[in-house]
Amino acid sequence: MDALRAVRSLxxxxxxxxxxxxxxxxxxxxxxxxxxxxxxDVDVAYFAPDAAAYLDRELQxxxxxxxxxxxxxxxxxxxxxxxxxxDAGHAVxxxxxxxxxxxxxxxxxxxxxxxxxxxxxxxxxxxxxLNDLFELQVRHNTCRASAATYLERVRSKQFRExxxxxxxxxxxxxxxxxxx
Numbered sequence: 001m002d003a004l005r006a007v008r009s010l011x012x013x014x015x016x017x018x019x020x021x022x023x024x025x026x027x028x029x030x031x032x033x034x035x036x037x038x039x040x041d042v043d044v045a046y047f048a049p050d051a052a053a054y055l056d057r058e059l060q061x062x063x064x065x066x067x068x069x070x071x072x073x074x075x076x077x078x079x080x081x082x083x084x085x086x087d088a089g090h091a092v093x094x095x096x097x098x099x100x101x102x103x104x105x106x107x108x109x110x111x112x113x114x115x116x117x118x119x120x121x122x123x124x125x126x127x128x129x130l131n132d133l134f135e136l137q138v139r140h141n142t143c144r145a146s147a148a149t150y151l152e153r154v155r156s157k158q159f160r161e162x163x164x165x166x167x168x169x170x171x172x173x174x175x176x177x178x179x180x
Contacts, residue, residue: 004116006066007044010059014098015046016125018113019105020157026133027163037162041071045113047098049078077101084144092144103127106145106153107138136163140171147171 007015024037044063048055056074063072080101081094095101098113102125105111109132113125124130132139138159140150150171159166 001116002067003042003070004114004122006063008116008118009066010062012046012048012059014048015044016098016102016113016115017042018045018102018125019043019110022112022114023110023133027136027166030134030136031163031165041073044072044074045077045098045101046074047077047095047101051076051079053079080104099125099127104141104144106141106150108132108141109138111141136166138166138168140169142172147173 003017003021007017021039021042024039028036044059046059056076056079060072060074063070063074077095077098077100081092084092092104095104102111102113108128111126111128112130112133115123115125117123126133128141131137138154140147145153154160154168159168
């Protein structure tokens with residue numbers, strides 16, 4: 001809640017905390033862990049098409065002042081297409097909303113974010129729903145991530161070792177990237 005309040009204090013119109021921090025919190029709970037898993041960073045996604053290029057760094061700096069105990073990673077989903085290329089070296093298409101940005105993340109269970117309203121109500125952004133997250137499933141989202149990227153994430157994030165009850169599906173045989 002402290003992290004959500006910190007991000008809300010920035011006054012962004014469209015934002016959420018998402019990805020690994022949410023996924024890990026849910027999977028830790030479903031596994032009955034008493035201690036939460038170590039989270040490398042807190043991903044803050046926001047959508048502001050007209051924002052200056054330096055805003056991600058400035059927001060990250062502000063969050064570090066508000067809550068220095070957390071490692072913050074702030075990304076404007078409206079600008080990702082300006083710097084991200086896919087595994088084949090092609091530019092990725094822009095998205096038109098915060099939800100559209102989350103919908104491109106590598107696993108469906110990770111395409112989830114939460115934000116805090118001005119009335120302290122937690123809201124969820126989940127373009128593909130919450131089934132994969134709560135059913136402990138890891139499935140490849142082919143929107144931007146290649147099969148190789150998906151497999152590397154499964155390995156490097158140690159999904160199987162950290163959460164033994166997960167069902168990890170092989171990557172999809174064809175991805176949207178490979179169709180270009």
